[in-house]
Amino acid sequence: MRLIRQLFSALLGAAMLAAALLGAVAPASAHDAAESTSPATGATVAAPPEQVSVTFNKNPLALGSQILVNDPAGTNWADGAVEIVDNVASQTLKAGAPAGAYTVLWRVASSDGHPIEGSFTFTATAGAPGSTAVAAVPSMGTAQPGITPAPARPASSAEPFPWSIVIFVGTAIGIMVVLGLMARSRLKPGSGRDTES
Missing domain, CATH: 2.60.40.1220 (Immunoglobulin-like)
Structure with a gap:
């Protein structure tokens, strides 16, 4: 029974630590404006x-x-x-x-x-010095609302991926799996020092 309580305390502590670290990471991941x-x-x-x-x-x-x-x-x-x-x-x-x-x-x-x-x-309202084309300021009837072209992506850039969060979550899951396996091996009949003669 004591072993189960210790295991439960360790798992609860690991879960609380993971939650605290995730809470600390969340504000840092907010985008700039x-x-x-x-x-x-x-x-x-x-x-x-x-x-x-x-x-x-x-x-x-x-x-x-x-x-x-x-x-x-x-x-x-x-x-x-x-x-x-x-x-x-x-x-x-x-x-x-x-x-x-x-x-x-x-x-x-x-x-x-x-x-x-x-x-x-x-x-x-006027062209820059040296402009050859003279474009009139559009009137009410010439605007096309709702049509805004999106900026083209540079060919060599890829969207950055939040690897730090993935690594953190993977580490937390790994810790939980190791703790679970340790608990399982200790709870098996015939394992542990008490059964050795």
């Missing part, structure tokens, strides 16, 4: 900016980051790679962007490795 954008969402600016940016509540990872800056015709004006400094991801625009409504589609890896994405819009 965008706090602000530049230009601000829905803003009207005199001309397309030299760069757009997204500010996050934590520092994102550069892995697989992408920012598309699409004009009303769907042309992407992003130039070069996304630059991440601390918690700000920035994208430079090509010279000569036309006037019009722009949709910015962003995708980064949050500080915990999970991909996060979003979008925002702004309108430029």
